[in-house]
Amino acid sequence: xxxxxxxxxxxVTKDGFGTGEGQSLERxxxxxxxxxxxxxxxxxxxxxxxxxxxxxxGLDDYIAxxxxxxxxxxxxxxxxxxxxxxxxxxxxxxxxxxxxxPFHTPVFVLTHHPxxxxxxxDTTFHFLDATPHEALERAKAAxxxxxxxxxxxxxxxxxxxxxxxxxxxxxxxxxxxxxSGGRLWxxxxxxxxxFHLERVPRPSxxxxxxxxxx
Amino acid sequence: xxxxxxxxxxxVTKDGFGTGEGQSLERxxxxxxxxxxxxxxxxxxxxxxxxxxxxxxGLDDYIAxxxxxxxxxxxxxxxxxxxxxxxxxxxxxxxxxxxxxPFHTPVFVLTHHPxxxxxxxDTTFHFLDATPHEALERAKAAxxxxxxxxxxxxxxxxxxxxxxxxxxxxxxxxxxxxxSGGRLWxxxxxxxxxFHLERVPRPSxxxxxxxxxx
Numbered sequence: 001x002x003x004x005x006x007x008x009x010x011x012v013t014k015d016g017f018g019t020g021e022g023q024s025l026e027r028x029x030x031x032x033x034x035x036x037x038x039x040x041x042x043x044x045x046x047x048x049x050x051x052x053x054x055x056x057x058g059l060d061d062y063i064a065x066x067x068x069x070x071x072x073x074x075x076x077x078x079x080x081x082x083x084x085x086x087x088x089x090x091x092x093x094x095x096x097x098x099x100x101x102p103f104h105t106p107v108f109v110l111t112h113h114p115x116x117x118x119x120x121x122d123t124t125f126h127f128l129d130a131t132p133h134e135a136l137e138r139a140k141a142a143x144x145x146x147x148x149x150x151x152x153x154x155x156x157x158x159x160x161x162x163x164x165x166x167x168x169x170x171x172x173x174x175x176x177x178x179x180s181g182g183r184l185w186x187x188x189x190x191x192x193x194x195f196h197l198e199r200v201p202r203p204s205x206x207x208x209x210x211x212x213x214x
Numbered sequence: 215x216x217x218x219x220x221x222x223x224x225x226v227t228k229d230g231f232g233t234g235e236g237q238s239l240e241r242x243x244x245x246x247x248x249x250x251x252x253x254x255x256x257x258x259x260x261x262x263x264x265x266x267x268x269x270x271x272g273l274d275d276y277i278a279x280x281x282x283x284x285x286x287x288x289x290x291x292x293x294x295x296x297x298x299x300x301x302x303x304x305x306x307x308x309x310x311x312x313x314x315x316p317f318h319t320p321v322f323v324l325t326h327h328p329x330x331x332x333x334x335x336d337t338t339f340h341f342l343d344a345t346p347h348e349a350l351e352r353a354k355a356a357x358x359x360x361x362x363x364x365x366x367x368x369x370x371x372x373x374x375x376x377x378x379x380x381x382x383x384x385x386x387x388x389x390x391x392x393x394s395g396g397r398l399w400x401x402x403x404x405x406x407x408x409f410h411l412e413r414v415p416r417p418s419x420x421x422x423x424x425x426x427x428x
Contacts, residue, residue: 057382062277196271
């Protein structure tokens with residue numbers, strides 16, 4: 001089986017922004033509201049961050065629980081890992097996710113400022129100063145034959161798209177705009193020369209976009 | 215985590231039939247055409263019976279590959295297991311699936327004529343003369359904490375519905391009728407007193423029906 005590079009459950013606004021401006025510890029999505037942006041998945045029973053019972057078990061839940069399907073490693077950008085910029089002053093910051101990160105695989109964090117690997121529960125974070133090609137090679141080797149999730153944020157997904165390294169992508173498009181921030185695209189149609197695109201609109205106003213290589 | 219009883223990728227015609235009349239070795243779905251009935255899933259990249267590369271990787275593929283998600287055992291009726299009726303004349307028949315059955319878990323076959331268990335690759339078939347309650351208890355014990363798939367055919371799904379043992383169900387409804395055979399329902403709306411129902415129509419004419427308990 002060929003190992004694939006996949007994007008899953010990544011959400012952007014109608015005008016293509018995945019994060020707002022001014023990311024900080026208090027506002028990981030800058031002026032964007034993550035609860036609003038992620039409301040389609042926050043409502044589902046199998047959402048990785050769900051803490052209370054309940055939640056829907058329809059189509060959105062299938063997509064939510066597919067997050068882990070055949071995934072053996074994740075690559076993320078430093079801005080997904082945390083709000084600190086530039087050289088690390090210390091290594092106290094260990095991500096947004098507490099003691100039980102929802103990845104359960106090796107995670108490779110792209111950064112110009114590598115630091116030692118560390119493990120939280122069954123997730124080990126590695127830090128790489130590498131090109132997308134090099135990072136994907138490392139992640140595939142660590143993925144034990146399974147696929148690699150390109151986890152975001154926007155700049156990282158964009159870098160891997162520009163390097164033509166992504167095989168498959170699910171992007172949820174929200175029914176509202178953000179105006180500025182980190183932008184994935186002007187329009188999803190920019191990608192249809194390389195990818196099949198299937199749109200599945202939901203009653204919530206969100207539209208699932210499924211891309212796979214032509 | 216509570217173990218759930220789930221139906222997945224089960225397909226019926228517009229008039230509610232899951233199989234036609236006259237099942238035989240040559241025609242496992244009787245006068246129904248399984249290639250036509252299963253065309254929605256046959257087109258997907260992750261269909262368990264796919265032998266050639268290719269296939270779509272949009273929404274239908276997400277549903278196809280969810281077939282194994284958190285499943286630890288399957289329960290099926292004898293008519294899904296094979297075309298033989300009544301007492302076994304011998305034990306030569308080992309299912310429709312060849313040496314590599316697509317289950318990869320214990321499978322419990324409901325029959326009034328039990329026979330010894332056997333293993334093909336990583337699937338072990340057990341034979342039970344049991345009520346739905348008893349069978350579900352056995353399957354849950356074997357599922358190692360994971361869920362149990364109620365695999366069909368129609369009569370088996372119907373029995374588990376009537377015993378109110380099903381937690382979650384995905385049924386694909388085909389855009390054509392079959393007129394007679396094994397019937398799941400007159401209309402999916404019969405179940406909405408007990409289940410949430412979400413309908414997701416596809417360009418192919420198939421309509422996914424997602425049910426989960428109220």
